[in-house]
Amino acid sequence: MAKIGFVGLGNMGLPMALNLVKAGHQVIGNDVMPKGMEALKAAGGSATNDVAQIAGCDVVITMLPSGQQVRDVYLGATGLLAKAKQGTLFIDSSTIDVETARLIAAKAEESGMSLLDAPVSGGVGGAQAGTLTFMVGGRDEAFEEAKPILELMGKTIVHAGGAGAGQAAKICNNMILGISMIAVSEAFVLAEKLGLDKQKLFDISSKSSGQCWSMTTYCPVPGPVPTSPANRDYAAGFTAAMMLKDLKLSQEAAKLAGAKTPLGAEATALYARYVDSGQAGRDFSGIIQFLRK
Numbered sequence: 173m174a175k176i177g178f179v180g181l182g183n184m185g186l187p188m189a190l191n192l193v194k195a196g197h198q199v200i201g202n203d204v205m206p207k208g209m210e211a212l213k214a215a216g217g218s219a220t221n222d223v224a225q226i227a228g229c230d231v232v233i234t235m236l237p238s239g240q241q242v243r244d245v246y247l248g249a250t251g252l253l254a255k256a257k258q259g260t261l262f263i264d265s266s267t268i269d270v271e272t273a274r275l276i277a278a279k280a281e282e283s284g285m286s287l288l289d290a291p292v293s294g295g296v297g298g299a300q301a302g303t304l305t306f307m308v309g310g311r312d313e314a315f316e317e318a319k320p321i322l323e324l325m326g327k328t329i330v331h332a333g334g335a336g337a338g339q340a341a342k343i344c345n346n347m348i349l350g351i352s353m354i355a356v357s358e359a360f361v362l363a364e365k366l367g368l369d370k371q372k373l374f375d376i377s378s379k380s381s382g383q384c385w386s387m388t389t390y391c392p393v394p395g396p397v398p399t400s401p402a403n404r405d406y407a408a409g410f411t412a413a414m415m416l417k418d419l420k421l422s423q424e425a426a427k428l429a430g431a432k433t434p435l436g437a438e439a440t441a442l443y444a445r446y447v448d449s450g451q452a453g454r455d456f457s458g459i460i461q462f463l464r465k
């Protein structure tokens with residue numbers, strides 16, 4: 173049984189922490205809001221506002237909104253790294269920029285600690301079911317140490333490479349997703365204008381070269397895939413705001429790395445307009461409604 177600190181008990185972090193409690197670990201949670209801490213305590217974990225107590229754990233997992241909060245929590249005189257003991261293993265599962273991921277990994281290493289970037293895909297449902305995919309960046313030894321813990325929260329654990337590689341994998345994947353959702357949505361909008369039945373387009377494309385996850389699992393029109401958000405008026409799922417966040421991260425990374433991603437840039441601009449039209453909290457597949465206008 174390990175002593176695990178868990179910072180960021182929100183939509184994703186809380187169910188992940190609860191799976192660690194269920195597996196018999198001693199979990200000490202922290203959040204700036206009381207709700208997640210109360211829920212963790214009710215389920216058999218504990219909670220504290222004392223950073224030193226979290227930093228004193230064998231393993232510390234963070235699940236925070238963005239790079240800014242991750243820097244606040246890890247760095248500076250009152251941050252986790254300043255308070256931790258040598259040998260502590262840190263795992264940051266937030267989706268953040270590659271630069272911040274590499275910066276905190278380097279700072280941890282300077283102080284004799286290991287830090288992995290380990291963003292996830294699979295959403296709140298995957299966090300609850302313990303079926304997340306973890307994309308992990310960092311040293312081999314740290315990955316081997318983290319794997320049994322990540323396996324309690326996820327089904328697929330992939331070591332993507334050195335520090336920052338997990339974040340790189342996450343933003344590349346989500347750039348594909350953002351672009352492919354727009355591509356599939358545009359095809360359905362065109363089919364409507366051409367008088368082609370949506371079910372016929374699905375039956376053909378889902379078995380042809382247009383086949384992709386945005387078509388077969390998350391189809392943006394109601395009917396062909398009964399579990400897709402289109403069937404419940406685009407209730408999220410994965411919100412448009414989160415897709416925009418990940419697309420922006422992909423564009424920042426592309427700029428810094430000197431990669432040309434014109435479709436990624438266009439997808440970012442379209443999602444920004446969709447979010448600005450008051451749809452931040454709607455599922456990202458709802459962009460089809462925006463494209464119809």
Ligand code: NAD
Nearest residue numbers: 180181182183184185203204205236237241266267295296
């Ligand atoms: P969330 O906003 O529900 O949770 C974040 C939590 O962090 C909140 O409870 C917040 O109070 C807490 N927090 C913020 N600053 C803090 C600080 N300084 N100290 C302690 N706690 C602090 O967000 P979420 O949906 O749980 O997402 C977390 C991360 O996971 C994000 O980076 C997101 O991009 C990523 N992600 C989310 C999903 C999803 O479907 N929700 C899927 C994959 C990845």
